[in-house]
Amino acid sequence: MNAWILAATILLGAGLTAALWGVASGPLSRRMVAQNLTTAVACPSLLLLAQGYHRPSYVDLALLLALLGPVGTLVFARLLADELAVATPAAWGLTWTAAGVSAAVVVAVCAATGPSRAMVKLLVTGVLLIGGNLVASRALQGGFRQVRGG
Amino acid sequence: MSRRLRLAVLAVGGTGLAALLVLACLDLPSFGGRWHPYGEAAVRASLDRHTANTVAFVNFDLRAHDTLGEMSILFAAVVGCVVLLRQARDEHREPPQPSDVAPPVRRYALLVLPVALVVGLYVVAHGQLSPGGGFQGGVVAATALHLLYLGADYRALERVRPIGTYEVTDALGTCAYLVVGLAGVLAGTAFLANTLLPYGTFNTLSSGGTVPLLNAAIGMEVTSAVVVLLARFLDQAVEIEEEQGS
Amino acid sequence: MADAVIVVVLLLVAATATAAVATRDPSRQALVLSLQGVVLAVLFTVLQAPDVALSQLAVGSALTPLLIMLSVRKVRRRARTTDEGGDG
């Protein structure tokens, strides 16, 4: 067990426990924010694990999660828009914290990798992760104004 | 059966099942043990045939028959969904009104859509080298297409998604898998035997004999299967209305 | 016992599974199921099965929730139109 895996363990243990607690209780808006937080916690952890196991090919996992995690949140934001309109979740503090953690992890892993093709993949993952996270948070706050059908 | 009686039966059965399962677990080889004869044999065979990703090798060479079975289940499930969710006589279509999407969300969806498609294709194409393959990449590519529904609206998705074509592609993917298998028979070996093509250079895109071909066939099938499935569900959820008072 | 990370993630998987069953409203359950999909993917990664983890991510993070939410919406819409038809 090295420092990378230790960091991933702590991030996963704390972040996902919080996300589970949020997603399983409370009003819908809180559950949605917690669901969005899942991506922001799991994706940096996958990057840390890839580095900890010395397997650059595991970065594909983080890339895929950075792409599809926000899509999952958009699904809920879109299909629960009429319920969300009643109570809009506001958690910009959490969103920016998550973005900061993601950026720190990406920078650390990039520094350990050194300039190469693998680093480009890491940077793409980071951009997709942070961008997706911000857009998903925006979508939760009235990103979809529901009309009949749609 | 009353609710309380059913819970009592469940409690008795569940306790028995739990006891049996725990007993079975105590007899399993211990977690993390060093004894994996099948795994070691599979890794040796994979290296012999120049396939870098052993898991893809097991799926599309050693156990290609099993994958054929899985693929038929997938195909049958899609056919079942298409039959169950078709438009009935007492239903009519009502085109939904376009949804009002916030501009940043729309821009994000349109920007990420091509990226996700490319990543899906990458995952399929590198299936025999790095983690990934037809099953995973197919789902990613198909899900990516539905960003159009999430980010723009349903009409935009319908324009770029001719369902008939995807249904044909689904069948073609299934046929392609069978054809590659039969080619082995015609070449004088066995059904789905990986002896048809040269094994190529280790860790390049063309390595592994028929593994990349079968992988591509599965990718094609899974992509179109998921698109057809989601199309049927979207039709039902968004467009098809029941006649009043039926 | 191997690694602390495996134990932590196994416990998380058990907890999410329990939460997914205990959440009775299907649309809320879909939220927990999407979390469970991601946690399972992390578990498969720490068990050194990246192929399986990719599969689980692709299916669990967006596809299954989308299918469940579309079904929920269809059932709700049905209930609504039937109520209107019954009143009118």
Added chain:
Amino acid sequence: MTHVFPYLIAVWIFLVGCYGLATSRNLIHAVGCLAVCQSATYVLLLAVGYRDGATAPVFSDLEPGTRPLVDPVVQALALTDIVVGATVTALLLALVLQVAKRHGTVDPDELSELRG
């Protein structure tokens, strides 16, 4: 006890899913519980194939023979089943939609009353 801990987690997930299936009041929720049951099989399979200190048998970024490897056979089993399981979930949801259309309810208790 620790050497069977992951198997016991798989048993727990399976039993919890079964409990949810049996007590569910909504067929869509029941389909979700079935998905939970399915995930127990993946956990069990991959736990059986794990080996201490080993890594994935994927050689795109690994020199063959340098590190111990986990079992690829069980991984291949779990991999196909996850995607096929998702389409079977879709088939079950399609059946639920048909039930909702025919009987106007998705509560299994009300459904059995209708039939009786």
